[in-house]
Amino acid sequence: MTHVLETKDLTINFGGHIAVNKVTVKIPEKKFTSIIGPNGAGKTTFFNLLSGQLSPSEGSIYFKGNEITRKSATDRTRLGIGRSFQITNVFPNLTVLENVRLAVQSQANVRYQMIKHFLHYKKFEQKAYTILERVLLDDKANHIAVNLAHGEKRKLEIAMLLALETEILLLDEPTAGMSLEEVPAIIDVIRQIKAEEDRTIVLIEHKMDMIMDLSDEVLVLFHGELIAKGTPEEIVENETVQSAYLGGMYDEQLA
Structure with a gap:
């Protein structure tokens, strides 16, 4: 199995508090890996x-066998590592289509120039529209992004990552803040991206039914340490994982 992203003894501490402690993982290429753990486990820091x-x-990070430990977030995006956040990150006053078109132009290393005719950018717009179709947002192409529902903004953010042609999608709680009615739509989008089998997806999520449905492998963090990894079925049955979810969380999250 080919591994596209790897960490070795990855560690970070803040004023003596170790948030991530010697985490060594290998993320398989074009598979779906989920990261779970109680609140404060170090997932978002990781x-x-x-x-x-x-x-x-301390520690190292490798992308396709090459060390990227000290590379900037921008450099990593250019390499093919895309990241979504718990809070949506879009251009609020542009249309949905313009948001994605700008991402397409960025990937093509083309800056907007006022003196060029708009038809010069038509190919970027067409590609952007195709991506909006992939995330089930094409019917909102001409809407101003700030007016979208929260779940639609999350789909737009994923569309922008796809436009950047990122090989790895790091999705940090994509359903956070959504109403119950919005959740199925974003799950459908993520399921469709997985089905295309052309990207590696790494997900942080608290919804265990979503983890069970989509994941090929699950990593479990607890107090900044990797305490288990395996298939969703193996993780559910893992006694170490069960004991990590204290205060009845096991019954709610893993049962």
Whole structure:
């Protein structure tokens, strides 16, 4: 099995508090890996290390066998590592189509120039529209992004990552803040991306039914340490994982 992303003894501490502690993982290429753990387990901090928002105190990160530990978040995006956040990150005053078109142009390394005729950018617009179809947002193409529902903004953010042609999608709680009615739509989008089998997806999520449905492998963090990995079925039956979810969380999250 080919591994596209790898960490070795990845560690970060903040003023003596170790948020991620010697985590060594190998993320398989074009598979769906989920990361779970109780609140405060270090999941988002680990994502911030993978995407370059934070630099580790110790350890290394490798992408396709090449070390990227000290590369910036921008450099990692250019390499093919895309990251979504718990809070949506779009251009609120542009249309949905313009948001994605700008991402397409960025990937093509083409800046907008006022003196060029709009038809010069038509190919970028067509590609952007195709991507909106993939995330079930084409009917909102001409809507201003700020007016979208929360779940639609999350789909737009994923569309922008696809436009950047990222090989790895790091999705940090994509259903966070959504109403119950919005959740199935975003799950359908993620399921469709997985079915296309052309990208590696790494997900942080609390919804265990979503983890069970989509994941090929699950990693479990607890107090910043990797305590288990395996298939969703193996993780549910893992006694170490069960004991990590204290205060009845096992019954709610893993049963």
